[in-house]
Amino acid sequence: MKKRIKNISVLSLLMIFTLFSCTDDLNITPNDDDTLLGEDLFENEGAYRQVIAGVYANLALTGTDGAGTSNIEGIDAGTSQFGRVLLYMQTLSADQMIWSYENDPGTREIQRNIWTAQNPLILGMFSRTHLTIALANNFLRETTDEKLNSRGVSDAVRADIVEYRAEARLLRALSYYYMMDLFGKANFGTETDPLNSVLPVAETPQLFEFIESELLDIEADLVPAGENEYGRADRGVAHMILAKIYLNAEVYIQTDRYSDCLNYCQQLLSSGYSLADDYRHNFLADNNTNSALNEIIFPIVSDGFTTQNFGPTTVMINGSVGSIEVNGTEVGVSEGGWGGALRVRREFAELWQGGDFIDDDRNTIISDNRPIGIVDISDRDSGYIIQKYANVTSTGANGIDQTFVDTDFPLFRLADVHLMYAEAHLRGGGGSTPTAVELINDLRIRANNPNLISSDELTLDFILDERSRELHWEAHRRQDLIRYGLFTGGNYNWAWKGNGSNGIAIPSHLKLYPIPSLSLSSNPNLTQNSGY
Template structure:
């Protein structure tokens, strides 16, 4: 079981063996079990990683918010289905409030990660401070920094807390710039104590290099207010950390689909991931949210999908017909059951043929046919749906993937040295996808390529903001020019509980 493998890896932090893990799997370790031995210290860190579990679905909303708020993905209303109080429409149209589900749940889950990490560090501080404990504290501090990175990216200014025991009841915010500096400082300070290893479920040194590269590349937004100003040496530092990632034990897979297969935990591309498992670490249900109701017949699924999320038509059309990712990452066209027979839509009684061009974001029977409502919009096929898939997938979700850092390296080179200087980093990815290589690629070219390659990995919102395009109009999103939409508001429930969050940063 993958969950057992995860805990085995965590035990390996101290080079320890472990037995009978199938008899007892800890989701949360009671405080009265500590401090007894190094094995328990290793287990103590597990809960910091468990806070990643809800991020890929609507319990935590991070993945959904990054994609649906962008130009590449949407949750259309399909007559009586998928309106849900407007929550999917609001995110795509940038029309959210401080009481939207997406806004509420991201803030809650991000700070749950911070608080859990701080609780672990508080407990580690009470132990004898040997090398193992100091290393574990550094690792958990980096995990806390990862959750703060999500807060920084999505909410901006926020309270910065480094202890659960000593946290004020109603903390004040610090500025976005100060939060950025605190995160960077913590991660850089922790680097020497992190493992230099390809352990995709741990905050290793490579994971920290990746995080720092992301922070420095987006520093024009986080610290310098947008535009073309990255500040002194920020791009140079982003470049150096990107080089450190690229020098690690990672490489491009032979095919575009390989990093996303069901058992992808050994992928050569994945640096840091959420280790989903259909039974033991549930929470990745993208196939349920995207597949047509009858497409369980295609995969022999014991449950029926919900026929919802899909790619926007304009984004789908950015893929050339020869691009291998067009079919590898999307599901469209005639659909067949596992026995080879054509699937018939249960309502229209028509053969199921997914038209990738969704006609509208809001569809009702008054204005659209049931075929349009039920069978339009290319569905997500990027993550393998194995035969017999259950309600939860066992594909790990890549938070950091080496291909992203090829494209980040290209972006840094272009920003530093002009068009064409990033070609050597873009072209291996385009070659693998079966499309022609580029000479003289520009930043706009690169943004389009990032979209095609990193589709449905949670990067698009951040990319569009960094490129200054998030407030531009796109398919079924006409609100433009308001820079406030580059951040989500702090939830009303949080400001009701702590009015200090409404004050200017201290």
Template sequence: MRHIKFLSIFAIAVMVAFTACINDLDVEPIDPNEATATNVFSDELSYKRALARVYATYAISGQRGGGGGLPDIEGIDEGFGNYLRLYWNLQQLPTDETVMAWDDASIKDFHWHTWSPNDVFIGAMYSRIFYAITLANEFIRTSEDAMGSATGDFLEDLRLYQAESRFLRAFSYWHAIDMFGNVSFVTDEDPIGAFFPQRITRADLFDYVEQELIDLEGDLAAPGTNEYARVDRVAAWMLLSKLYLNAEVYIGEAKYTEALTYLNKVINEGGYSIDPNYIRMFRVDNDQSPEIIFPISFNAQNTQQYGGMTFITNASRGGNMLPNGVGAWGGIRAIKELVEIFGFNESDFTTEDPVFNAREDHRAQFFFDPESWSWEVENVGLFTHGIGVYKFTNLRSDGEPDPMAEGDFASTDFPMFRLGDAYLMYAEAVLRGGQGGSRAIALQLVNELRDRAFGNTNHRITDSELTLDFILDERARELYWEAHRRTDLIRFGKLTGGDYIWTWKGNVPEGRSTGAFRDLYPIPVNDLDTNPNLIQNTGYSN
């Protein structure tokens, strides 16, 4: 958390660009006081404020606080339409880590693997991705225009701001690659006007994002020199690593050696270190963590909305769970498969000790009261069927309340990229045959995480235990609920199909095989209807 107030600077200009497929865009608001890209950049500071709005699109849902109207996208409740909330749900709910109790629209379809192309949440995620891309495009155009007359420090600032916007555009395009595959493609070089964006294939978009990140690497701030919550070149190295680690899924070509090239940079040149306090990374004071490379920043007073971390912290508490600094909405919880990856059983939890304080792995932040909860999810709609998760809270790491507390709004930042993930990615890339790393270093990195998890060296693994199956389970133990699991399971060939079954997968209590085409989400029907250049993903019918 930092005391940041995100400003709406050029939202109207962006909204105009965002509707470029259907509207005449050569218009100006009648009200001369209305903020647009043509009149809002009155001084040098205004460009930094505009950059803050590009970042803020991942955290906030609209132009007013508290979900109070003027949403960024239409067709969905403003709180539901928050970028991070949508991304988290689409990454977590189809997996063995999370299940949702609520009946909002089609939200249960994600855990059941029964979603369709007209799903409101899928449509909103697609719109959110391209709203963020359009916002970045507009800032890149505007900053490029200003560079013609800028000099000195202001020119250097503009170059840095533009590089950060290009990173954020690449970041959202990575989400498009991962979730949707073949999508619309627009950049700052496209004209402002009515046109149908061209379709880009997954492979071509992979190449574009890869080249963008390589090209802008030197333009981003050096490691450790940028302000908190703004990216530096380590974030670009991390995103390249993720792109390469998943390349076999995205383009059918292994790039584990390339992944190791950039993971070595992240680990050895990034300047980040493993946080000795695992819990701190998911608490209000996680802005003090030395491990978080790229956070999505929140503040209970200045980023008030019902998505993002406000959603994650409130929705994960219900029943008789422990206080976590916000409310108790009773929505998301774990299923037994996640908890059993830690080696825990129902009998480990008691009414007297529902958090299982005797656990040795302190990453396991679970709650289960056998007197009032059910280990088996007999009814998906009952929050107390399953296991509570209190990994994310709105408390400080010392248990004290958020000093900026206000209602149910959260101040905990979301750790989008962190070093512990890079350690496990390194080990996986080595095991998959990548060159430029070693099993010895991979084993050392994994055991460093396990030493932190257990508080001692008694639970280190041996070289023979370092397998891909172990890595998948260790990623669940280390990174659960951090919005990685869907991508991980796809990379390991286990999200769909019958090799790995979990509770309610396929919409039956015992779980069943689901179609491999669900490794990609469908292109939303509304976008197919309005853009003739798009083609539906295989397996889906409109």
């Protein structure tokens, strides 16, 4: 695989847009013409690359003037960074993670499954994701053949714009994927809708159809898998999103699409990606250049100097420094980190118990002098901690900053494809049992775990547990538990589920988040999800 290391300036470009509306999701009005939405900007041929970079940057940054700023009025930077709120909604809401400081806006309700439509983290996710859609739409609106002809754009730049347009459509499809998964609906706009129009609302079936058709339609215009500049999307990212929606199709549209999931897993497995030499390489400060470069299919980039943000890796590395251990220097941040902000729930810790996982590289749990259970969430000395992510390179050098980390967040990586293939196979999607077993054992071998499995041990329950061991704290767990029918109801209760210390059943409507109240008020076509 020949991945181009130089990126599209996602790391170096500060976003050049400023918005003043947070509640008019997709109805974005610029403050002036020097923005990603300003038509005059596109008169400069060099701007097209900058503008598509700005669409990418919305996944990592929240504003133009440092980590604490937000380009969406009324939304705090700490509650609207895309990767961070995605992590909260997919991981903090489930059975792997606990946030100690429950006075932080929205966190108590998310981790206890008692959220409402007023939750600021839910609003942050809804608004930030719609902003990516709005920015992608405007890029597409300003790069039609008619617009390019009127500006006399050169053939050389037009060739690049073909790729940029495909990437804009992919980022829009990615955003609609998360809206479908988390909310079951979205304000639905494309480049054909004028700015500031009142938009229709798409429900899950329409979103599923749109995501699928868009990704299939742009396939030929995307750079082949693994061959784009680092940080840019390519054909492999499109195939990954397709595999994801097909794996979860029974949840989304009540239709079995496991054979399609397995088909795209096979394509990804033959696209030149390879597992990192060391599991930990995926979560270190140089995961953009070490052996993880060939495993990470799509990252949310982070840089301690040029793109400082309170994103998922900054939060997890600083937050997982223990209150007892004060082990920040081991993971490349200040000695005390954030004083024990993050710990793991009992049920996750128990997945590592027994002799099979003593030397497993994925087991970074620190348990000495700590009880496994968390009876009082504010007691930061209870519960185990983990040390999965680090602001340290594979050669032992620290990241450039001791708070804002250099570690990119692996939104999609090849290990997930191994696990999806095995699950899709077990659910009747085709493939072969020997291949599925080999793919799982590849992960164990890479983790230096000598306990390889046989075909008799390959079950759906095993896959669910192995997904947690391999992909924990990577924003997948809620989705996995829903697919297995274990997120809501009482078949599986974890610590603090439903606001009970030992966990209690929660109602089925919590499989979707509520539409934020402010978003409802901005679009008369939006309706609240059932149960809220």
